[in-house]
Amino acid sequence: MKKLILATLFLASSILANDTDNNSECLCLKVDKAMAKELKALIKKYNGKVISVSKNTQEQKKFEAKQKLTKSISIGEKLYKSNCQECHGEDATKESYGTSRALTSLTRDQFKDALWGYSNDEYNRGMAILMKPIADQLIDEDQDKIYEYIQTLK
Numbered sequence: 775m776k777k778l779i780l781a782t783l784f785l786a787s788s789i790l791a792n793d794t795d796n797n798s799e800c801l802c803l804k805v806d807k808a809m810a811k812e813l814k815a816l817i818k819k820y821n822g823k824v825i826s827v828s829k830n831t832q833e834q835k836k837f838e839a840k841q842k843l844t845k846s847i848s849i850g851e852k853l854y855k856s857n858c859q860e861c862h863g864e865d866a867t868k869e870s871y872g873t874s875r876a877l878t879s880l881t882r883d884q885f886k887d888a889l890w891g892y893s894n895d896e897y898n899r900g901m902a903i904l905m906k907p908i909a910d911q912l913i914d915e916d917q918d919k920i921y922e923y924i925q926t927l928k
């Protein structure tokens with residue numbers, strides 16, 4: 775019986791997964807008529823309730839979070855390559871104008887504080903005048919996306 779419930783949960787969550795994304799794997803079970811009837815009844819009984827605590831739903835959440843990050847990184851890459859790379863280098867380690875540190879060496883907080891600092895005239899290592907107009911154009915989300923892309927260059 776325990777085995778049967780597990781099979782059902784997996785089946786049910788893979789149906790859910792298919793609803794939300796096209797890349798997920800489809801699990802097909804070949805069962806006899808009686809078993810199919812039982813499975814159907816179990817899915818009906820546990821649908822919604824059990825799915826929310828099953829291991830597979832957690833895996834689905836992890837999978838979705840990973841997909842979100844991948845998307846974020848690819849937007850960050852475009853933003854970095856067209857707005858930052860010229861001064862900070864292909865691998866984000868260039869000490870731009872001798873004043874910037876390697877962007878790969880910064881924590882997320884250091885990276886974002888510097889950018890907000892340039893916008894608010896509160897951060898300057900000597901050449902802030904070059905960064906201010908750039909920082910002024912970046913919204914919070916863009917900063918994160920660029921930061922996430924930079925982490926992939928390490």
Ligand code: HEC
Pocket residue numbers: 853854857858859860861862870871873874875876877884885886888889897898899900901902904905908912920
């Ligand atoms: C025109 C050249 C140029 C471009 C383009 C440029 N930067 Fe900079 N960046 C600099 C310079 C020069 C500094 C050092 C400024 C200073 O003296 O404070 C700097 C500093 C920084 C710092 C702080 C580094 C530290 O050591 O604290 C961050 C973060 C940063 N830039 C991010 C970016 C991002 C993100 C982009 C693209 C959206 C970008 N920069 C585009 C020249 C540039």
